[in-house]
Amino acid sequence: MQTWLNYFEYNRRNRPSVPWARGIEVEPHLRTPLIRSLQKFQLGESGEGRKLRDHARKAGDPTYAAAIDLFIQEEQEHARLMGFILRDLQAPVLTNHWSDRCFVFLRQLFGLQQELMVLLLPEMIAKRYFQALHDGTRDPVLRAVFAQIARDEDGHLAFHVAYLQRAFENLSFTRRIVALVIWRLLFRATCLAVMLDHRSVLQAVGVNRREFWQDCGRIFDAVAAGIFSPAHLGGPAPVIHPQPSTNP
Ligand SMILES: [Fe+2]
Numbered sequence: 001m002q003t004w005l006n007y008f009e010y011n012r013r014n015r016p017s018v019p020w021a022r023g024i025e026v027e028p029h030l031r032t033p034l035i036r037s038l039q040k041f042q043l044g045e046s047g048e049g050r051k052l053r054d055h056a057r058k059a060g061d062p063t064y065a066a067a068i069d070l071f072i073q074e075e076q077e078h079a080r081l082m083g084f085i086l087r088d089l090q091a092p093v094l095t096n097h098w099s100d101r102c103f104v105f106l107r108q109l110f111g112l113q114q115e116l117m118v119l120l121l122p123e124m125i126a127k128r129y130f131q132a133l134h135d136g137t138r139d140p141v142l143r144a145v146f147a148q149i150a151r152d153e154d155g156h157l158a159f160h161v162a163y164l165q166r167a168f169e170n171l172s173f174t175r176r177i178v179a180l181v182i183w184r185l186l187f188r189a190t191c192l193a194v195m196l197d198h199r200s201v202l203q204a205v206g207v208n209r210r211e212f213w214q215d216c217g218r219i220f221d222a223v224a225a226g227i228f229s230p231a232h233l234g235g236p237a238p239v240i241h242p243q244p245s246t247n248p
Pocket residue numbers: 045074075078126149153
């Protein structure tokens with residue numbers, strides 16, 4: 001886990017600059033759907049992660065607990081960046097939304113491993129979502145922010161895969177299959193909810209539903225292979241690797 005602590009520290013010290021001074025000129029057709037969608041993602045990433053910090057501390061590895069602290073800080077940084085965008089677009093941030101309440105409730109039901117599995121559901125979708133936002137606008141401020149968040153999300157996925165692969169190392173074949181089937185169902189239900197709730201912005205950035213659904217499925221397959229492939233039997237290595245930030 002030391003590698004991950006180093007990764008998060010490196011990533012915190014090496015944030016690319018965002019040209020905020022030039023202001024945001026969002027395409028007119030994108031403005032309203034982007035605001036409505038970002039408000040919900042901003043709320044989702046602004047949590048303090050108190051339960052997750054608690055769980056991580058109880059796992060007995062101080063290096064992992066420190067990496068989780070930095071991971072949560074990185075999510076809060078995403079919320080801060082999205083907050084700046086909303087302020088620039090003269091839109092308020094949300095303090096409450098059903099989708100956020102739903103995930104907070106689910107995450108608090110179980111222990112660390114299950115909490116990470118629930119947390120990974122929107123994380124996998126966020127990777128494709130921020131890539132879509134990046135590709136769907138020409139504004140340099142928005143592109144810089146969305147590119148950075150999408151890169152960070154790659155790191156988050158790989159970080160959780162690394163931990164869960166070890167945590168599930170001794171899980172029997174049957175339990176792996178059951179866990180995978182239930183997790184896939186939950187993932188697809190989450191995909192559906194996100195696609196419905198954020199359909200206007202996905203349409204505005206030109207991503208069709210089938211493409212989004214299939215791309216999310218590919219991300220899920222890579223993450224699931226990383227977690228559930230028995231490494232000791234020589235299973236495939238996780239496809240997702242941490243990528244240190246570079247200045248654009
Ligand atoms: Fe994030």
